Amino acid sequence: MGDYFERIVDVEVTAEEAGPLAERMVDWMVAEGLITRELSGDGVFSHPVREGYVRGPNWARAVADSSNRDWLPGPVAVIVGRNYYVCGQGADEASCAVCPRCQSKTVIINYPYEFERDDEVWQPFEDGIAAWKETGEGSAPCSTCGASVPVTQWQWEPGFAVGALAFDFWDWPELSASFCATFSRQLGHRTVEHGGKV
Numbered sequence: 001m002g003d004y005f006e007r008i009v010d011v012e013v014t015a016e017e018a019g020p021l022a023e024r025m026v027d028w029m030v031a032e033g034l035i036t037r038e039l040s041g042d043g044v045f046s047h048p049v050r051e052g053y054v055r056g057p058n059w060a061r062a063v064a065d066s067s068n069r070d071w072l073p074g075p076v077a078v079i080v081g082r083n084y085y086v087c088g089q090g091a092d093e094a095s096c097a098v099c100p101r102c103q104s105k106t107v108i109i110n111y112p113y114e115f116e117r118d119d120e121v122w123q124p125f126e127d128g129i130a131a132w133k134e135t136g137e138g139s140a141p142c143s144t145c146g147a148s149v150p151v152t153q154w155q156w157e158p159g160f161a162v163g164a165l166a167f168d169f170w171d172w173p174e175l176s177a178s179f180c181a182t183f184s185r186q187l188g189h190r191t192v193e194h195g196g197k198v
């Protein structure tokens with residue numbers, strides 16, 4: 001199986017709300033039987049979080065296909081605090097981002113011609129994200145329309161997200177679309193889902 005994760009990031013919650021909201025989500029998942037309150041560090045690589053909640057008796061309700069009886073999911077780690085998330089192995093940037101004001105796309109890694117980021121293009125985004133992590137506010141200018149767009153409003157490629165609350169499902173079969181929709185409704189915010197391997 002390897003160390004796969006599927007991640008749901010709340011891209012709207014503030015850092016101040018994230019802690020209490022994380023507790024409410026854990027309460028809800030425990031009540032639904034998806035997880036228990038028992039913590040385990042087995043197969044959890046959600047830096048800086050070292051432990052996750054062990055699967056509950058009803059874990060299969062969250063996944064698209066639970067027919068493989070040998071596949072038992074690992075813990076669910078909850079990460080609170082402003083952070084950016086990348087699903088690609090070794091990647092530390094978004095490959096592109098779309099400006100919400102003018103809809104133009106800024107290309108950071110010019111796939112399939114290049115496999116390295118354009119540092120000059122990425123730098124303002126990196127700076128904006130660093131400022132947001134530090135203070136809760138940070139933006140990067142759109143090179144097309146000139147607008148200074150908050151990093152939480154840029155439409156990142158699906159493998160990249162910025163948010164103050166994330167849930168890592170370690171070694172779970174694919175989460176069902178209906179579960180992800182319910183999860184997002186429980187959060188009361190827009191979410192981004194992606195997966196990867198460490």
Ligand SMILES: [Zn+2]
Nearest residue numbers: 099102142145
């Ligand atoms: Zn723009």
